[in-house]
Amino acid sequence: MAGPISFLGVPLKRPKVAFFEFTACEGCQLQILNNEHTLIGFLNLVEIVNFREAMTERSDDYEIAFVEGSISRSDEVERLLEIRRNARILIAFGSCACFGGVNQLKNRFADLDWVTKEVYGDFPVETDEVHPIADYVAVDLNIYGCPVKKEEVEQIVTNLVVGKSVKIPDFPVCMECKAKENICLFELGEPCLGPVTRAGCDAWCPSNRRGCWGCRGPAGVVNMDQLEEIFNNYGFKNVELIDRLECFGGFTDFTSKLRTKAACEQRKTEGRS
Amino acid sequence: MKLSCNIDIRHLTRVEGHGNIRIKISDGKVVEAKWEVVETPRFFEAMLVGKHWENAPYICGRICGICSIGHTLASIRAIENAFQIQPTVQTARLRLLLKHMETLQSHILHLYFLAAPDFLGTGSVLPLINSHPDVIQRALRLKMIANDACDIIGGRRIHPIRTVVGGFTMLPQKKELDGIRQRLAAAAPDLVASAELFKSFATPSFVRETEFVSLKGENDYPFIGGEMISSDGVRHKEADYRKMTNEYCVKGSTSKWSKLSRKSFAVGALARMNNNFGMLHSAARNVASELAFAPVCHNPFMCNVAQLVECVHVVYDSISLIDELLALPLQEDRQTVSPRKGCGVGAIEVPRGILYHYYEFNAKGTLVKADCVIPTSQNHANIHHDIEEMAMQYSQTNVDDRDIELLAQMLVRSYDPCISCSVH
Numbered sequence: 001m002a003g004p005i006s007f008l009g010v011p012l013k014r015p016k017v018a019f020f021e022f023t024a025c026e027g028c029q030l031q032i033l034n035n036e037h038t039l040i041g042f043l044n045l046v047e048i049v050n051f052r053e054a055m056t057e058r059s060d061d062y063e064i065a066f067v068e069g070s071i072s073r074s075d076e077v078e079r080l081l082e083i084r085r086n087a088r089i090l091i092a093f094g095s096c097a098c099f100g101g102v103n104q105l106k107n108r109f110a111d112l113d114w115v116t117k118e119v120y121g122d123f124p125v126e127t128d129e130v131h132p133i134a135d136y137v138a139v140d141l142n143i144y145g146c147p148v149k150k151e152e153v154e155q156i157v158t159n160l161v162v163g164k165s166v167k168i169p170d171f172p173v174c175m176e177c178k179a180k181e182n183i184c185l186f187e188l189g190e191p192c193l194g195p196v197t198r199a200g201c202d203a204w205c206p207s208n209r210r211g212c213w214g215c216r217g218p219a220g221v222v223n224m225d226q227l228e229e230i231f232n233n234y235g236f237k238n239v240e241l242i243d244r245l246e247c248f249g250g251f252t253d254f255t256s257k258l259r260t261k262a263a264c265e266q267r268k269t270e271g272r273s
Numbered sequence: 274m275k276l277s278c279n280i281d282i283r284h285l286t287r288v289e290g291h292g293n294i295r296i297k298i299s300d301g302k303v304v305e306a307k308w309e310v311v312e313t314p315r316f317f318e319a320m321l322v323g324k325h326w327e328n329a330p331y332i333c334g335r336i337c338g339i340c341s342i343g344h345t346l347a348s349i350r351a352i353e354n355a356f357q358i359q360p361t362v363q364t365a366r367l368r369l370l371l372k373h374m375e376t377l378q379s380h381i382l383h384l385y386f387l388a389a390p391d392f393l394g395t396g397s398v399l400p401l402i403n404s405h406p407d408v409i410q411r412a413l414r415l416k417m418i419a420n421d422a423c424d425i426i427g428g429r430r431i432h433p434i435r436t437v438v439g440g441f442t443m444l445p446q447k448k449e450l451d452g453i454r455q456r457l458a459a460a461a462p463d464l465v466a467s468a469e470l471f472k473s474f475a476t477p478s479f480v481r482e483t484e485f486v487s488l489k490g491e492n493d494y495p496f497i498g499g500e501m502i503s504s505d506g507v508r509h510k511e512a513d514y515r516k517m518t519n520e521y522c523v524k525g526s527t528s529k530w531s532k533l534s535r536k537s538f539a540v541g542a543l544a545r546m547n548n549n550f551g552m553l554h555s556a557a558r559n560v561a562s563e564l565a566f567a568p569v570c571h572n573p574f575m576c577n578v579a580q581l582v583e584c585v586h587v588v589y590d591s592i593s594l595i596d597e598l599l600a601l602p603l604q605e606d607r608q609t610v611s612p613r614k615g616c617g618v619g620a621i622e623v624p625r626g627i628l629y630h631y632y633e634f635n636a637k638g639t640l641v642k643a644d645c646v647i648p649t650s651q652n653h654a655n656i657h658h659d660i661e662e663m664a665m666q667y668s669q670t671n672v673d674d675r676d677i678e679l680l681a682q683m684l685v686r687s688y689d690p691c692i693s694c695s696v697h
Contacts, residue, residue, distance in 0.1 A: 023313040025693050026289050027338020027431045033386065034430060036417035040402060040409075048399065054386060055397030056286040073313045102335045105320035118319040120529075123522035125314055146335065147431040208428030208435050209442040213331065243328055 005044065007162040015161060018050030018062035019093075020083055022076045023103050023130065024069030027147045028094035029053050035150040042154055045161050060086050064160065066093040066143075070100045072130045084137040089160070092139045095146040095215045097132060099249035102146070104130040108246065132249070141166060144216035146248055149201050169199040170220030173212050177203035185211045191236045193244050196222040196251075217250025224254045238262040276301055278667070280678045284311075285685055287387040287397070289339055290692020294660060294681050298668045306664035308657040308685065310526040312696035321643040326352055326438070326612055326634060329643070333630065334432045336645065337694040339382070341432045342375040342423065343623030344630070344645075344694075350498060351630040352438045354511075355617025356610060356638075363598070364440045364606050365497075370594045371426040371436070372496055372621070373587035378419035378430070379624035380542070380580040383689045384471070385412035388577050391683045392474040408470060411463050415584070418456045422591075425449045439608035447599055454595040457588050464585050468560045471581050477574045477680055481662045483655060484535050485544035485569070486517060488622050494552040494586060495545070496622045502548055504569060505534040511620045514629040518646045523654075528695040530654040531646070537654035540626025541688065542579035543570065557586035573659055576687045580624075612638025625649055625691050649695035652688050659684055 005012050019029055033039065033054065049059040065087035071077060084090055095101040106115050107129050116125050133139060143153060159166045173194040177184075185192040185206055192211035194203065198219045205212050231241045242258050245251040278298040285292050291312045297305040317336055321329055330348035334341040346368055353360065360368070385408070386398045395401060402409050420430040425445040427433030435442045488495035489502035501517045502508050509517050520529040532538065546553070546561070550568040553561070561567075561582045566575060616633040626648030633642035660681060667677050 023315055025335055025338040025341070027335075027341065030338040031431060033382065034420060036413040036420065039413060043399065043402070051397075052284060052286050053289060054287060055399060056390075057396045058286075072315075076313060102317075102320065102332050103315050105332070106316045109319065115316050115319040118322065119314070119316050120522055125527060127314055127316070147338065147429075204429065205434050210428070210434045210437075239325070243325060247328075247332065 005161075012161060014045065014047045015064050016049045016059075016062040017046040017064045017066065018059075018083075018087070019048070019053070019066045020050070020068065020079075021053070022067070022069030022080065022097075022133070023072040024094070024096045024101070026053055026068065028068045028145075029066075031147050031150045031153065035154070038154060042157070045157055062086060063088045064091065065089070066091045067097050067133055068093045070096040070103045070130045070132060071136060072103060072128055073126055074128065077136055080133060080136055089140045090137060092133050092142045094148050095144060095217070095248045095250070098134075098142045098144055099217055099252075100130045100132050101248055104249040105246065106130060142168070144168070144198060145201055146215035149204065152200055171199050172219040172222070173197045173199045173201065173203050173206065173216070175199055176201070177206045180207055182206055185209070186230065186234045191231060191234070191240055191244065193227070195230065196224065196227050211244070213244045213247045214250055215248045217248070228258070238265065278674050278677060280674065280681065282678065282682065285682060287390070288686055288690050288692060289694070290690065290696070292685065292690065292692050294685060296660065296664045296677065296681060298664060301668055303661070303664045303668050306661040307525065308653065308660050310528040310653060310692055310696060312527055312692050314527050314696050317697045318643045318645060321632075321640045324640050326356075326610070326632075326638040326640065329632060329640060330436065330438065333645065336647075336697045337691055338431055339379055339691055340375060340623045340625070340628075340694065342371055342427060342436070343621055343628055345433050345436050346372060346497070347619040347621040347623075347628050347630040349436060349438050350619030350621065351617045351632050352619075353617070354619060355615045355632060355634055356438075356613055358439055358608055358610065360440065361606055363601075363604060366594050366598055367426055367441060367444070368436070369497060370591055370598070371423060371433070373591045373594070374419045374422040374426070376587050376624050377584055378416050378423065380584050381412055381416045381419065383624075384467070384577060384580055384584075385409070387689070388683075388686055389470070391679065391686065411466055415460060415463055415467070418453065418460060422453045425453065437607065439610050440606040442607065444603050444606065447603060450595050450598055454592055454599075457592050457595075460588055464560070464588060467581060467584070468563060471578060472564055476572070476578070477683065478572070479574060479659075479663060479666070479680070479684070480572045481659055482571050483573075484533055484538040485547045486533060486538050486540050486651070487545040487548045487627055488620060490549045490552045492552070494549050494554075494590070498620060501620065501627065503533055503538065504544075504547055507533055511618050514618055514620060514631065514646065518629065518651060520646060520650070526653065528647075528650045528653055528692070531651040532654060537658050538651065539573070539655045540648045540651045541576055542583050542624070543573070543576040544626060545622060546570075546579045546582060553582065554586045554589040556589050557582045560585045573684060574687045576689065580689070612636070616642075623648060625689050625694075626651060645697055647691070647695045647697060649688070649690045649692060652690065653695065656685055656688055656690070
């Protein structure tokens with residue numbers, strides 16, 4: 001790579017960085033190769049020693065491990081534990097690693113056999129319930145998002161390299177959305193999880209006129225009852241709220257409560273008709 | 274005659290997802306030669322059951338990080354076909370433009386970042402940043418135009434936001450489209466230089482007679498919908514996709530395999546070009562002849578060349594599409610959706626080949642069945658049989674083990690497999 005790097009005149013050491021993936025679409029790793037105008041500078045900040053999607057060389061000598069994907073098979077647990085042993089800093093990279101991501105949608109079926117049969121028929125395929133990586137190893141830092149926002153990743157990696165602390169916002173997406181002077185999507189007839197979802201994406205979806213689906217999980221403080229009220233006041237049913245809340249796995253506790261409630265409502269409606 | 278060789282590549286690098294290559298030759302005989310897919314399955318088809326229609330494109334885009342736009346559009350098309358929604362001309366143009374830009378970014382990523390290091394003798398793109406700065410800058414310029422275009426049309430380059438059933442949540446501004454047009458027009462020298470670079474690479478001469486499956490263009494080089502055709506003469510309507518794919522499970526692979534007239538077939542840029550060569554933009558056909566491509570080409574390594582030719586095609590076709598979009602005022606475009614009981618198929622040519630999404634809905638618009646057939650899963654059997662044939666050919670030669678190992682890796686990479694996608 002290019003010459004030495006420094007910050008405020010102080011020479012810096014490039015940390016050795018490795019990327020790994022488990023049950024995932026590898027989109028978050030692909031983001032690493034995006035933002036072409038800053039890519040060379042970004043790559044120069046670190047020494048990448050492991051990145052299967054983009055390079056053949058491999059090494060177990062690394063300080064920072066970026067782990068993409070959720071865990072859904074026994075061999076993944078073993079590999080994850082080994083990564084944890086090697087890494088000084090282990091980062092859950094993207095919503096699948098942080099919360100299970102869309103993959104955990106299969107957990108809503110109590111019968112895993114049904115899930116495998118639906119896709120593979122009688123052909124035997126190993127799979128377990130989907131878990132975020134923190135269920136198996138200690139995670140030092142979560143980088144949220146489906147996909148992760150490259151600008152945020154650049155900022156975080158820069159902070160890690162220069163030794164600054166990393167601050168992930170704990171306020172909701174609504175604040176970023178308001179700052180961008182967007183019309184509230186509820187007013188445009190679109191449900192949105194902006195009031196309860198952790199910011200940091202710069203209100204990516206609402207600014208493109210699409211309601212937030214909560215891919216970054218809950219903000220620091222959330223009022224779920226209020227959110228339910230907003231949905232209902234704007235004429236959205238609880239099933240629509242559930243669809244959004246359960247999509248990426250960040251709101252599991254609340255969705256299970258809501259599911260029971262929605263099932264009761266459904267039974268009542270059916271009883272009446 | 275080659276007496277022995279033992280190649281065991283676990284988790285092939287510079288491809289998307291996890292696959293292994295195993296070749297064992299003993300006493301001049303091929304004992305084992307196979308392509309194994311060990312990726313963890315995600316069960317998207319099961320995840321969708323019980324979900325409202327609106328979830329499908331949003332969730333299914335997450336099947337893949339590289340071709341999320343293609344998955345989203347195939348999913349949208351399947352729903353629109355099921356609910357009998359006809360997209361407007363403007364929506365159709367914007368979707369095709371978005372698809373072209375995904376094709377360009379995916380092909381450039383593959384050609385420069387994943388394939389080129391093999392030909393330039395490095396393990397990755399990283400050393401090339403210093404040794405071949407002009408090559409890397411060119412790759413970044415081309416990739417950036419495509420990604421920026423995906424941002425302005427789809428709202429994001431991975432897992433698009435603005436693309437919905439019935440149209441778009443928001444439209445790009447005309448000046449943004451014009452900006453992309455100017456950058457695409459200015460990209461001509463970069464495309465010429467890309468062709469020169471790949472012309473300087475020695476394409477391995479391996480050939481295995483193959484059946485090729487793709488959409489069949491009527492008047493245009495095909496990308497979205499229409500009939501499917503195979504080079505062996507099979508032809509089916511979009512709704513009959515299962516007759517084209519015939520998926521089945523195999524030991525040692527978490528991805529399904531496909532077959533048609535023979536034991537395997539190929540999809541992707543090479544298949545598209547073999548089946549629709551005459552409909553390519555003339556500039557693309559010129560590049561094809563410069564790179565010694567003539568249909569029907571049975572050398573899988575020529576998939577790289579086919580992708581490069583397609584880059585030229587999509588750049589020139591995108592310029593025409595933008596001209597058409599700029600000629601009229603852009604109208605807010607999002608139709609209301611009325612769900613109905615029924616089923617629909619969306620067949621789309623994504624960078625690695627033909628992709629199918631199939632959904633079945635009840636009267637409320639809830640999904641009761643989903644099926645997604647991925648290009649790479651259709652290619653797996655063909656990749657496997659290519660490796661077998663390659664091992665057979667090399668068992669009779671004195672080629673060094675390491676050369677065979679590299680060639681086998683390059684062979685798989687030339688298919689640009691998207692393994693996570695194939696094990697969705």
